[in-house]
Amino acid sequence: MATTRGKLHFGLTGAGRVMLRGTGFVVLAALVIPAFGVLSVLVAVMLMALVFGFLLRPRIRVTGRPPDRVIAGQTAHLTYTVTNVGRLPAYNLRMRFHGLAESVEQVAKADMVARLGPGETAEQTVVLRPKRRGIYQIGQPICESSFPFNLLYFGTSHDERETLIVLPAFSLLQLSLPYLSRHVNASSLRPAGRAGTSPEYVGNRPFLPGDSPRRIDVRAWARLSVPATKEYDDDLDNYAALVLDTRVPENRLKSKKEIKELEAAVSLCASVAYTIQRDCLIEVLAAGADLYEFTSVPKTVRLDRTHEILAGVEPSKGWQPEQLGPLLDERLHEVCEVIFILLSWDGTNRRLVESAERAGCHCTAIVVGEPKRMAEQEGMDWTGDIRFVPADEILAGRMELL
Numbered sequence: 001m002a003t004t005r006g007k008l009h010f011g012l013t014g015a016g017r018v019m020l021r022g023t024g025f026v027v028l029a030a031l032v033i034p035a036f037g038v039l040s041v042l043v044a045v046m047l048m049a050l051v052f053g054f055l056l057r058p059r060i061r062v063t064g065r066p067p068d069r070v071i072a073g074q075t076a077h078l079t080y081t082v083t084n085v086g087r088l089p090a091y092n093l094r095m096r097f098h099g100l101a102e103s104v105e106q107v108a109k110a111d112m113v114a115r116l117g118p119g120e121t122a123e124q125t126v127v128l129r130p131k132r133r134g135i136y137q138i139g140q141p142i143c144e145s146s147f148p149f150n151l152l153y154f155g156t157s158h159d160e161r162e163t164l165i166v167l168p169a170f171s172l173l174q175l176s177l178p179y180l181s182r183h184v185n186a187s188s189l190r191p192a193g194r195a196g197t198s199p200e201y202v203g204n205r206p207f208l209p210g211d212s213p214r215r216i217d218v219r220a221w222a223r224l225s226v227p228a229t230k231e232y233d234d235d236l237d238n239y240a241a242l243v244l245d246t247r248v249p250e251n252r253l254k255s256k257k258e259i260k261e262l263e264a265a266v267s268l269c270a271s272v273a274y275t276i277q278r279d280c281l282i283e284v285l286a287a288g289a290d291l292y293e294f295t296s297v298p299k300t301v302r303l304d305r306t307h308e309i310l311a312g313v314e315p316s317k318g319w320q321p322e323q324l325g326p327l328l329d330e331r332l333h334e335v336c337e338v339i340f341i342l343l344s345w346d347g348t349n350r351r352l353v354e355s356a357e358r359a360g361c362h363c364t365a366i367v368v369g370e371p372k373r374m375a376e377q378e379g380m381d382w383t384g385d386i387r388f389v390p391a392d393e394i395l396a397g398r399m400e401l402l
Contacts, residue, residue, distance in 0.1 A: 006158040016151035049149040057154035059086030060143040091147035103132040130166040137161040170270035238280030240337040246288035246316040264391035288316040332359035
């Protein structure tokens with residue numbers, strides 16, 4: 001992104017606010033004692049700062065863009081190139097973001113460029129820290145100058161917006177899963193999701209009785225003067241499905257406060273996806289009422305796609321897990337592992353897990369909450385693989401073993 005034109009943006013610096021308060025006190029004092037001369041000097045200085053600051057405002061072209069993805073809770077260093085396209089030198093240049101969302105904060109002010117001559121360029125780094133996952137629209141930072149009196153700053157803001165995807169915080173877990181392979185239809189779109197072509201060529205060996213003539217390597221036969229056949233690795237991939245429960249009580253939906261159980265569940269789901277991605281492929285992600293299929297998505301980008309989807313997950317309204325059952329059943333016949341990240345363990349969620357078990361999948365239910373608080377919930381007599389994880393442990397980053 002590179003722009004020079006935009007809307008004029010100005011405001012008071014720290015010294016300007018102090019002087020404005022002082023002017024207010026002088027006005028109050030003038031009601032009691034003669035202070036018109038002092039008041040006139042202060043007003044004249046502020047007017048001069050306004051006029052000269054406007055006339056000498058910098059003409060700066062800013063080039064750069066924010067990263068596509070950052071992780072919640074971590075700092076992101078954004079580097080921009082500033083170029084003075086005006087005819088006069090620019091002084092006391094500093095960059096900052098204007099109108100950021102409440103969940104994204106600028107950690108510290110960028111270093112100030114004391115002087116930038118006509119045609120000269122400089123690089124400035126702005127540090128942001130997103131406090132919550134989400135998909136945000138942020139504008140270009142403003143390159144502003146407080147020259148010459150350091151009472152008012154002038155800069156140019158732009159309407160162009162960039163998308164900043166803040167991924168949920170995730171980490172590597174110690175997660176024990178069986179990873180049982182299941183036979184799949186090789187003629188489907190499924191090979192597009194693998195790292196290479198299925199089956200994978202591993203080399204040649206002498207031709208043996210019973211080998212398929214179609215696998216004879218003619219070039220190797222001509223070079224060695226004996227029949228040789230191509231050998232392939234027919235190992236199967238492991239496919240997994242992630243099911244994220246996004247149901248929260250109605251009274252929690254009306255509150256503007258962050259729902260920590262949901263945030264913990266999303267973060268845990270991102271950690272699970274990060275942990276299992278080396279051992280199996282994520283085939284399906286069900287986040288509330290939304291079902292995402294990755295059959296035709298390359299293996300190398302499935303984890304990124306999963307994290308991007310989790311960044312924008314919102315609480316479900318008026319949705320029940322029974323609505324997901326028929327959609328999920330169509331995909332479970334080729335999935336070996338289903339991991340459920342649930343906000344409660346009730347009869348509805350239990351029936352959803354049992355339907356996946358009947359489809360031949362190994363199911364793991366991870367419930368975000370304290371087992372003592374859920375001891376009286378329906379379905380606690382289930383003997384399958386169920387694990388309870390406190391939300392505070394996940395949000396604090398202390399969850400390593402499941």
